[in-house]
Amino acid sequence: MLKLYHHPFSTTSRFVRLMLAEHDAKVELIVEKSWERRPEFLELNPAGSVPVLVENDGPPIVGAGPIMEYVDETRGYALGDRRLMPNHPEARAEMRRLVDWFLHKTHDEAVHYFQHEKIMKLELPRELGGGSPDNQVLRVARVNIKHHLHYVGWLAGSRNWLSGEQLTFADLAAAAELSVVDYVGDVPWDEDLNAKYWYARIKSRPTFRTLLADRLPGLPAAPIYTDLDF
Amino acid sequence: MLKLYHHPFSTTSRFVRLMLAEHDAKVELIVEKSWERRPEFLELNPAGSVPVLVENDGPPIVGAGPIMEYVDETRGYALGDRRLMPNHPEARAEMRRLVDWFLHKTHDEAVHYFQHEKIMKLELPRELGGGSPDNQVLRVARVNIKHHLHYVGWLAGSRNWLSGEQLTFADLAAAAELSVVDYVGDVPWDEDLNAKYWYARIKSRPTFRTLLADRLPGLPAAPIYTDLDF
Numbered sequence: 319m320l321k322l323y324h325h326p327f328s329t330t331s332r333f334v335r336l337m338l339a340e341h342d343a344k345v346e347l348i349v350e351k352s353w354e355r356r357p358e359f360l361e362l363n364p365a366g367s368v369p370v371l372v373e374n375d376g377p378p379i380v381g382a383g384p385i386m387e388y389v390d391e392t393r394g395y396a397l398g399d400r401r402l403m404p405n406h407p408e409a410r411a412e413m414r415r416l417v418d419w420f421l422h423k424t425h426d427e428a429v430h431y432f433q434h435e436k437i438m439k440l441e442l443p444r445e446l447g448g449g450s451p452d453n454q455v456l457r458v459a460r461v462n463i464k465h466h467l468h469y470v471g472w473l474a475g476s477r478n479w480l481s482g483e484q485l486t487f488a489d490l491a492a493a494a495e496l497s498v499v500d501y502v503g504d505v506p507w508d509e510d511l512n513a514k515y516w517y518a519r520i521k522s523r524p525t526f527r528t529l530l531a532d533r534l535p536g537l538p539a540a541p542i543y544t545d546l547d548f
Numbered sequence: 549m550l551k552l553y554h555h556p557f558s559t560t561s562r563f564v565r566l567m568l569a570e571h572d573a574k575v576e577l578i579v580e581k582s583w584e585r586r587p588e589f590l591e592l593n594p595a596g597s598v599p600v601l602v603e604n605d606g607p608p609i610v611g612a613g614p615i616m617e618y619v620d621e622t623r624g625y626a627l628g629d630r631r632l633m634p635n636h637p638e639a640r641a642e643m644r645r646l647v648d649w650f651l652h653k654t655h656d657e658a659v660h661y662f663q664h665e666k667i668m669k670l671e672l673p674r675e676l677g678g679g680s681p682d683n684q685v686l687r688v689a690r691v692n693i694k695h696h697l698h699y700v701g702w703l704a705g706s707r708n709w710l711s712g713e714q715l716t717f718a719d720l721a722a723a724a725e726l727s728v729v730d731y732v733g734d735v736p737w738d739e740d741l742n743a744k745y746w747y748a749r750i751k752s753r754p755t756f757r758t759l760l761a762d763r764l765p766g767l768p769a770a771p772i773y774t775d776l777d778f
Binding site for chain 2 (some may be wrong): 351364365376377379380381383384385387388392393407408410411414415418419423469
């Protein structure tokens with residue numbers, strides 16, 4: 319049995335939920351408010367961050383990258399042709415580069431700002447930085463997200479999926495990042511049709527449904543969020 | 549033939565140099581001043597960062613994490629008992645967690661400050677932030693490095709190497725990070741003897757010699773840097 323300590327609006331947690339769904343892996347989801355720094359959770363992960371995966375009573379598998387490799391190592395083979403990890407070391411390297419790009423660069427330069435200003439600040443207590451969004455930060459984020467969307471569009475336009483001919487973890491990482499910005503309606507999809515059509519394909523997968531059901535008290539999803547024909 | 553685009557004082561580049569040495573892999577080193585944003589280099593890695601590894605005329609292998617997996621996938625088996633990647637998925641996950649911890653958390657919270665203030669500011673042109681070190685930043689860094697050193701000491705005290713009984717990539721990642729701070733003499737080794745003895749063991753390995761030969765024009769290494777009995 320798998321248990322995932324996560325947060326519904328943590329992009330790396332969403333990445334893990336998507337990959338578990340693609341592997342048909344049943345998982346018990348436990349919402350962890352990492353800013354509360356629960357001692358029992360810090361024992362699982364001294365960094366205090368989600369996602370953390372626990373299989374049966376095994377040791378914690380900590381962080382999106384290690385979880386991706388673990389899920390592939392323990393379940394990838396069973397997917398056969400649909401394995402999310404390419405076979406060749408060079409193709410794996412390109413896929414891992416893109417996963418890092420989306421989870422770190424796209425996240426830090428664009429997604430993080432929307433996530434923090436529009437979503438987390440609603441949930442965080444005031445003494446930890448909760449409050450209303452800073453519009454100046456959001457203006458920067460709206461410029462930056464365009465560059466990252468165009469990079470997705472460029473990849474989607476030159477390959478079938480982002481990392482090559484097949485769906486891989488890289489597509490899930492990019493989709494997980496963008497999905498949080500899509501919840502607040504801030505992905506400028508019409509700026510890049512290649513990116514939009516790629517996202518429409520991945521959003522239509524049954525495995526994506528779990529994300530589309532997430533709701534944040536006090537912040538309804540943008541109408542586009544669940545629309546498969548956006 | 550392997551080519552590595554690196555910088556001598558980039559911690560992730562040092563991590564890659566150590567792992568290549570442990571695999572007896574011959575490599576041509578090319579110093580890349582990533583802040584110059586050379587168009588030919590940006591074609592290899594649109595993120596503009598080192599390290600980037602190229603094997604023969606193959607595609608670029610970008611970033612420390614993807615390079616670690618690539619080197620293990622293409623050369624790990626040949627190391628036999630000395631393989632730097634554990635065999636079991638759970639042990640691999642723990643090792644990858646530690647690699648992420650050192651390259652991201654230890655780096656961002658402590659090493660980065662020393663590296664930027666004391667080393668990179670000497671090399672960067674003034675319009676890109678070059679100049680003299682900010683002592684207030686260094687004061688924060690000196691507090692933070694102690695916490696990270698104690699974590700290394702705690703791991704080294706409870707296991708033979710940082711991630712378990714055998715030397716793994718996690719030891720190389722931690723050593724690469726600390727080695728840059730050691731160059732400027734700012735690792736408070738006497739604060740944690742377990743960490744110190746662990747570092748003395750790894751520093752004495754023949755594969756470490758390449759790092760000990762690095763010199764920065766205008767900033768001599770601290771006397772401790774090359775001393776194996778520090």
